[in-house]
Amino acid sequence: MSIFNNKMSVVADSPVHSSSSDDFIAFLDAELDASSPNLSPDDEAENQDDLESVRIKRRKFESIEETKGSTSEGIIERNLEASTEVDACTHPGSFGNMCIRCGQKLDGEAGVTFGYIHKGLRLHDEEISRLRNTDMKSLLCRKKLYLVLDLDHTLLNSTHLADLSSEESYLLNQTDSLGDVSKGSLFKLEHMHMMTKLRPFVRPFLKEASEMFEMYIYTMGDRPYALEMAKLLDPQGKYFNAKVISRDDGTQQRQKGLDVVLGQESAVLILDDTEHAWMKHKDNLILMERYHFFASSCRQFGFNCKSLAELKSDEDESDGALAKILKVLKQVHCIFFDKHQEDLVDRDVRQVLSSVRSEVLSGCVIVFSRIFHGALPSLQKMAEQMGATCLTEINSSVTHVVGTDAGTEKSRWAVKENKFLVHPRWIEAANYFWQKQPEENFIIKKKQ
Ligand SMILES: [Mg+2]
Numbered sequence: 001m002s003i004f005n006n007k008m009s010v011v012a013d014s015p016v017h018s019s020s021s022d023d024f025i026a027f028l029d030a031e032l033d034a035s036s037p038n039l040s041p042d043d044e045a046e047n048q049d050d051l052e053s054v055r056i057k058r059r060k061f062e063s064i065e066e067t068k069g070s071t072s073e074g075i076i077e078r079n080l081e082a083s084t085e086v087d088a089c090t091h092p093g094s095f096g097n098m099c100i101r102c103g104q105k106l107d108g109e110a111g112v113t114f115g116y117i118h119k120g121l122r123l124h125d126e127e128i129s130r131l132r133n134t135d136m137k138s139l140l141c142r143k144k145l146y147l148v149l150d151l152d153h154t155l156l157n158s159t160h161l162a163d164l165s166s167e168e169s170y171l172l173n174q175t176d177s178l179g180d181v182s183k184g185s186l187f188k189l190e191h192m193h194m195m196t197k198l199r200p201f202v203r204p205f206l207k208e209a210s211e212m213f214e215m216y217i218y219t220m221g222d223r224p225y226a227l228e229m230a231k232l233l234d235p236q237g238k239y240f241n242a243k244v245i246s247r248d249d250g251t252q253q254r255q256k257g258l259d260v261v262l263g264q265e266s267a268v269l270i271l272d273d274t275e276h277a278w279m280k281h282k283d284n285l286i287l288m289e290r291y292h293f294f295a296s297s298c299r300q301f302g303f304n305c306k307s308l309a310e311l312k313s314d315e316d317e318s319d320g321a322l323a324k325i326l327k328v329l330k331q332v333h334c335i336f337f338d339k340h341q342e343d344l345v346d347r348d349v350r351q352v353l354s355s356v357r358s359e360v361l362s363g364c365v366i367v368f369s370r371i372f373h374g375a376l377p378s379l380q381k382m383a384e385q386m387g388a389t390c391l392t393e394i395n396s397s398v399t400h401v402v403g404t405d406a407g408t409e410k411s412r413w414a415v416k417e418n419k420f421l422v423h424p425r426w427i428e429a430a431n432y433f434w435q436k437q438p439e440e441n442f443i444i445k446k447k448q
């Protein structure tokens with residue numbers, strides 16, 4: 001009878017939905033289902049029953065909260081609540097302007113929309129933080145954190161069929177079957193006029209990451225695209241289930257935000273190739289090296305080189321970006337749950353991430369030589385975040401001179417003093433792979 005039944009059945013039929021976020025989604029569905037305002041006046045009696053069951057549920061929840069909460073604030077709140085009408089609804093969220101619990105018509109734009117969980121669903125701030133707290137506790141018990149994954153250039157690369165270059169047209173005969181997508185990595189999506197290549201190692205990556213993280217997809221693509229890609233990456237729906245966020249779900253233009261993720265910021269890691277999409281959450285971000293399989297993608301980013309597809313090549317399966325980042329994730333996860341640390345709830349994954357990062361170039365003392373000064377501040381910041389010391393003048397403690405020209409005074413000094421002389425990409429590569437890279441791969445030559 002409920003307008004939410006469709007959604008209910010999706011959750012119920014899903015073979016695996018043991019995660020707490022999914023449990024929450026199921027709970028929410030049940031809640032929505034039970035308390036959904038009935039639009040038909042004939043069903044008043046039934047509606048009353050629904051409301052009663054919601055009240056019981058609510059009391060049950062409050063009593064759980066009470067046993068947990070001992071702050072004076074909580075006590076004041078409860079007293080206030082007790083002194084007002086017993087059944088006064090706090091309106092935890094709304095659906096089509098009606099409270100999801102009591103059905104009262106609400107106006108105003110308080111809270112955040114969670115359209116990806118259910119179209120038209122809006123949750124109010126207190127409810128969001130209550131859900132985050134509850135979810136967090138159960139998550140930590142299961143030794144899990146949250147992982148938010150970007151799609152394009154992070155997990156896969158897509159192109160319009162019309163944008164395939166002539167050298168790439170051979171791919172049209174090499175696409176994998178959409179029947180069992182788990183066996184393939186190159187797919188033609190005829191109805192979307194697109195071709196998608198999954199990044200090498202993505203399947204083992206998702207499998208292993210799912211043991212440490214509750215995973216979300218978060219893309220700037222639109223919803224139909226996001227769902228289509230989720231089907232390719234997770235055909236059985238065991239990793240993401242409903243946790244697929246698209247640009248239609250964001251609260252800010254051209255920005256991604258953790259406000260639509262039901263996880264606490266102190267427990268969320270983000271993998272994305274676009275840093276500026278996450279202005280407010282840079283400390284949660286692991287920046288990915290972009291995966292460009294198709295020529296259209298290279299062109300879009302201004303690269304005047306052949307695409308991997310044109311070269312009939314690809315990223316390394318066992319030593320590519322995803323394999324390397326999986327190691328970082330394991331390390332961060334391991335440190336976060338180290339049992340010798342202080343109380344679990346006080347830990348912050350952002351601190352763990354920054355301390356792991358600060359080991360990458362520790363011990364390196366860097367001087368930059370004639371770097372285009374637009375690029376200098378970000379390179380310097382990058383190096384310092386990885387634990388390097390940056391100096392403006394050479395002295396005997398310097399270990400690396402970073403530049404693009406071997407003929408400068410500092411470069412010649414480096415050669416004479418047997419210091420490393422490397423290209424700035426040495427820093428960028430360390431930043432992508434969270435590991436100091438062999439200097440000999442980044443040697444610079446004298447300009448003619
Ligand atoms: Mg991207």
Ligand SMILES: [Zn+2]
Pocket residue numbers: 089090091092099100101102103104
């Ligand atoms: Zn209400």
